[in-house]
Amino acid sequence: MANYNAVTPEIIAELEKVAPGKVVTGKDINPDYSHDEMPVYGKKMPDVSIDVTSTEEVAGIVKVCYEHNIPVTTRGAGTGLVGGCTPIHGGVVLCTAKMNKILSYDLEDFVVTVQPGVLLQQLADDALKHGCMYPPDPGEKLATLGGNVSTNAGGMRAVKYGTTREYVRSMTVVLPNGEVTKFGATVSKTSSGYSLLNLIIGSEGTLGIVTEITLKLIPAPQATVSLMAPFENLDACISTVPKIFQHHFQPQALEFFEKEILVTSEKYLGKETFPKKLGGTDVGAYLLITFDGNSMDELDSIVEKASEMLVEEGALDVLVADTAPKLKDIWAARSSFLDGINEQFKLVDECDVVVPVSKIAPYVEYVDEIKRKYEFGVKYFGHAGDGNLHIYTCSNDMPVDKFNKQTEEFLSAIYAKAQGFGGQISGEHGIGFGKIHFLEEALGPVNIGLMKGIKKAFDPKLILNPGKVVSL
Numbered sequence: 001m002a003n004y005n006a007v008t009p010e011i012i013a014e015l016e017k018v019a020p021g022k023v024v025t026g027k028d029i030n031p032d033y034s035h036d037e038m039p040v041y042g043k044k045m046p047d048v049s050i051d052v053t054s055t056e057e058v059a060g061i062v063k064v065c066y067e068h069n070i071p072v073t074t075r076g077a078g079t080g081l082v083g084g085c086t087p088i089h090g091g092v093v094l095c096t097a098k099m100n101k102i103l104s105y106d107l108e109d110f111v112v113t114v115q116p117g118v119l120l121q122q123l124a125d126d127a128l129k130h131g132c133m134y135p136p137d138p139g140e141k142l143a144t145l146g147g148n149v150s151t152n153a154g155g156m157r158a159v160k161y162g163t164t165r166e167y168v169r170s171m172t173v174v175l176p177n178g179e180v181t182k183f184g185a186t187v188s189k190t191s192s193g194y195s196l197l198n199l200i201i202g203s204e205g206t207l208g209i210v211t212e213i214t215l216k217l218i219p220a221p222q223a224t225v226s227l228m229a230p231f232e233n234l235d236a237c238i239s240t241v242p243k244i245f246q247h248h249f250q251p252q253a254l255e256f257f258e259k260e261i262l263v264t265s266e267k268y269l270g271k272e273t274f275p276k277k278l279g280g281t282d283v284g285a286y287l288l289i290t291f292d293g294n295s296m297d298e299l300d301s302i303v304e305k306a307s308e309m310l311v312e313e314g315a316l317d318v319l320v321a322d323t324a325p326k327l328k329d330i331w332a333a334r335s336s337f338l339d340g341i342n343e344q345f346k347l348v349d350e351c352d353v354v355v356p357v358s359k360i361a362p363y364v365e366y367v368d369e370i371k372r373k374y375e376f377g378v379k380y381f382g383h384a385g386d387g388n389l390h391i392y393t394c395s396n397d398m399p400v401d402k403f404n405k406q407t408e409e410f411l412s413a414i415y416a417k418a419q420g421f422g423g424q425i426s427g428e429h430g431i432g433f434g435k436i437h438f439l440e441e442a443l444g445p446v447n448i449g450l451m452k453g454i455k456k457a458f459d460p461k462l463i464l465n466p467g468k469v470v471s472l
Contacts, residue, residue, distance in 0.1 A: 002462040002472075004089055005069045007047040015048065015092070018060035024049045032078055033093045034086065037342075040349050040404070041083030041434040046073065046093040053098050055172055055180060055211040062209065062463075063178025065092055071466050072176075074205040076117060076144030080151070081350055082432030084204050088467045096146050099211065105130055111169055111186050113214045116146025123215075132217040135161035137253070138428065139335050146210050152202035154428035156253040156290075156334075159385025161218075163428065165201050172212035173200060176459040186214055199454065204430050205465040207458040221292035224252070225299050225322045226330060227306060229315040230275055230283040234258055236314040237285035238361040241384045244289070245357070247309050249302065253290040254385030255334055256360075259283055261341075261379045265333050268340035273329045278316040287315070287384065288334055296322070337381055337390075345394040347376070349407045351435075353418040354388045354427030366417050367391060374406045388427035415442065431469045439469070 015023045024030075025048055034043040052058050065072045071091030078085055087093050099115035102123065106112070107130060114123060121141035127134045138148060138155035147153070149171070154163040170184030184190075184197035200208055231237035237256055244254065259276060266272050276283055289306065293299045307318040321327050341348060355363050360382070371378040375398055382389035391414065393407045415425045415438050425435065425442050440448050451470045455462070462472055 002069070002466065004071050004091060004463075004466075007070055007091065011064065011068050011070065012048065014064045015050065015061060018064060019050050019052065019057050022050050022052070022057075029093075033075060033095065036078050036080040036083060036085050036432075038081045038083060038348070038350065038434065040347065041432070042086060042088065044086055044088050044090060046087040047090050049093040049095060051095045051098050055174065058094065058096075058174045058209055058211050059178045059180050061092065061094060062174050062176065065463055066177045066461060069461060069463065071463050072209075073465050074150075074209050076147035076150075077119070077142055079140045079143045080147065080432060081352075081429045082426075083434045084151070084430055084432030084465070084468055086433055088433055091463075094209065096209075096211070097144065099146075102126055103212070106186070107132070109186055110217045110219075111214050112217055113212065114145055115212060116144060116149070116210050118145050119143065120145060120148060127217055128220055131220055133220040134167065134215060134217055136164045136167060139338065141335070145213060145215070149201055149210055149213060150204050151428065151430040154383070154386070154388060156255060156383060158383065158388070159254050160250055160252045165198065167216040168197065168201055168213060169216055170214040171197065171200065171210050173208040173210055175208050176461065176464045184214070202430070204432060204469050206455060206469050207464065209464070221252075222294050223296045223299050224290060224292045224327065225296070225303055225320060226327055227287075227289045227291075227303065227310070228274060228319040228321065228330060229287040229289065229310045230278055230317060230319075231285045231287070231315055232281055232283065234285040234364065235361060237287055238364060238384065240287065240310065240313040240315070241360060242358055243309065243313055244306070247305070249291070249306055251289050251385055252292045253288070254383070255288040255381065256285065256384040257288075257334070257337070257381035258285050261337055261381055262286065262333065264340035264344055264379070265336045268336055268343050269332060271329070271333075273333045275317075275319070281316055283316065288330065341379060341392055341394060345377075345396055347395045347398060347400065347403045348392055349404075349411070350390060350392045350429075351411055351414065351425070352388060352390050352427050352429045353415065353423055353425060354386070355418050355421045355423035357385070357387045359421040359423070360384060360387055360389070363389070363417065363421055363423075367414055370410065370413055374410055376403060376406060383427075386427070387423065411438065412441075433468055436467075436469065436471050440471070
């Protein structure tokens with residue numbers, strides 16, 4: 001571990017020269033800058049916060065910090081769930097939220113260039129005005145694109161379109177010594193040495209600070225339809241997922257969830273959207289499936305065939321949402337699962353394991369079995385199309401120390417089971433501060449050693465987001 005220096009008045013004066021009027025210290029620092037959306041991993045106030053607005057400012061600030069051995073933690077919207085932007089060593093928090101301009105579109109090459117503080121929803125809406133779609137669709141629409149790149153966010157449309165990584169063409173990066181460089185190019189393929197671009201994607205701000213991103217777009221689908229398929233129980237629901245692919249359907253999104261977490265979400269929204277009983281049978285779980293295409297005529301045949309298959313596999317009914325209001329309502333309920341959990345519970349921890357699609361059902365069975373050993377509640381839902389499951393431990397009554405101890409044991413067990421099924425410990429949320437020891441157990445000394453070597457090669461003074469992803 002590096003030995004960091006204190007932030008002195010002299011250093012603050014140097015920072016002021018780089019970013020006049022933007023250097024904030026002491027009690028004036030926004031308390032939100034001490035944590036992300038998972039404060040169970042701790043809080044730590046930085047010594048300085050700076051809301052930057054340009055690559056030049058970022059480079060100048062990082063150069064000062066490099067010279068004086070001051071840790072720098074980059075922050076976007078703070079919507080992470082693994083303590084990734086918590087400044088655990090103090091120092092400087094560098095917030096890119098005000099770097100929020102969509103800089104340019106190139107509609108001949110189907111790319112857009114943005115600053116890292118642009119929100120996911122902001123780009124999604126703006127791209128549609130140009131007849132384009134930005135496919136990555138993480139659940140947190142108010143996350144920044146810089147944050148999405150830093151964790152390789154996936155989301156609901158990853159089953160058809162892939163994760164953020166597939167859409168990053170190039171980026172401007174400030175290195176830990178303050179140098180500015182560019183990785184990648186506006187091309188669809190390359191075989192030009194090591195992919196430094198892909199090292200930065202998913203590195204959680206530990207290797208460089210992204211200040212400009214060029215992203216791939218696709219022509220916007222002309223028609224979208226969602227199917228809501230209620231099932232009597234979760235086992236029947238999840239067991240249907242592989243059949244969807246065996247029948248050669250290509251969903252844009254494919255989600256599963258239990259009635260219990262849906263009720264939590266609908267209560268948070270103050271609106272009921274999904275049926276809870278059909279034909280006298282209580283609904284226990286749901287599949288939510290979206291298809292897109294060039295026209296509704298094209299989708300009608302898919303909807304008919306998919307509906308027949310779902311009923312054959314045990315769906316109690318298939319409800320079709322093919323208008324903008326219906327689509328908005330059902331996906332609002334799905335997107336509010338975490339908000340509902342956070343409103344209902346004081347203590348929350350989570351994991352986002354990913355397993356092969358064929359192993360979702362036995363994996364969930366294992367989670368259901370082992371959760372009975374613990375005093376906290378467990379809620380989960382998942383991107384059924386790509387095997388990414390979000391599992392939350394929740395409590396209002398347990399002492400914090402007891403909750404943390406039991407959660408640690410529970411997560412260790414379910415991470416190990418995911419690996420046993422050929423999965424990984426994170427599908428999209430990243431490692432941050434909270435999951436480092438789980439990553440070390442999962443990857444072993446050889447792979448962790450390689451990661452540490454990469455970190456040292458980029459950041460020999462270990463000043464960028466120290467204490468995250470790998471421990472040095």
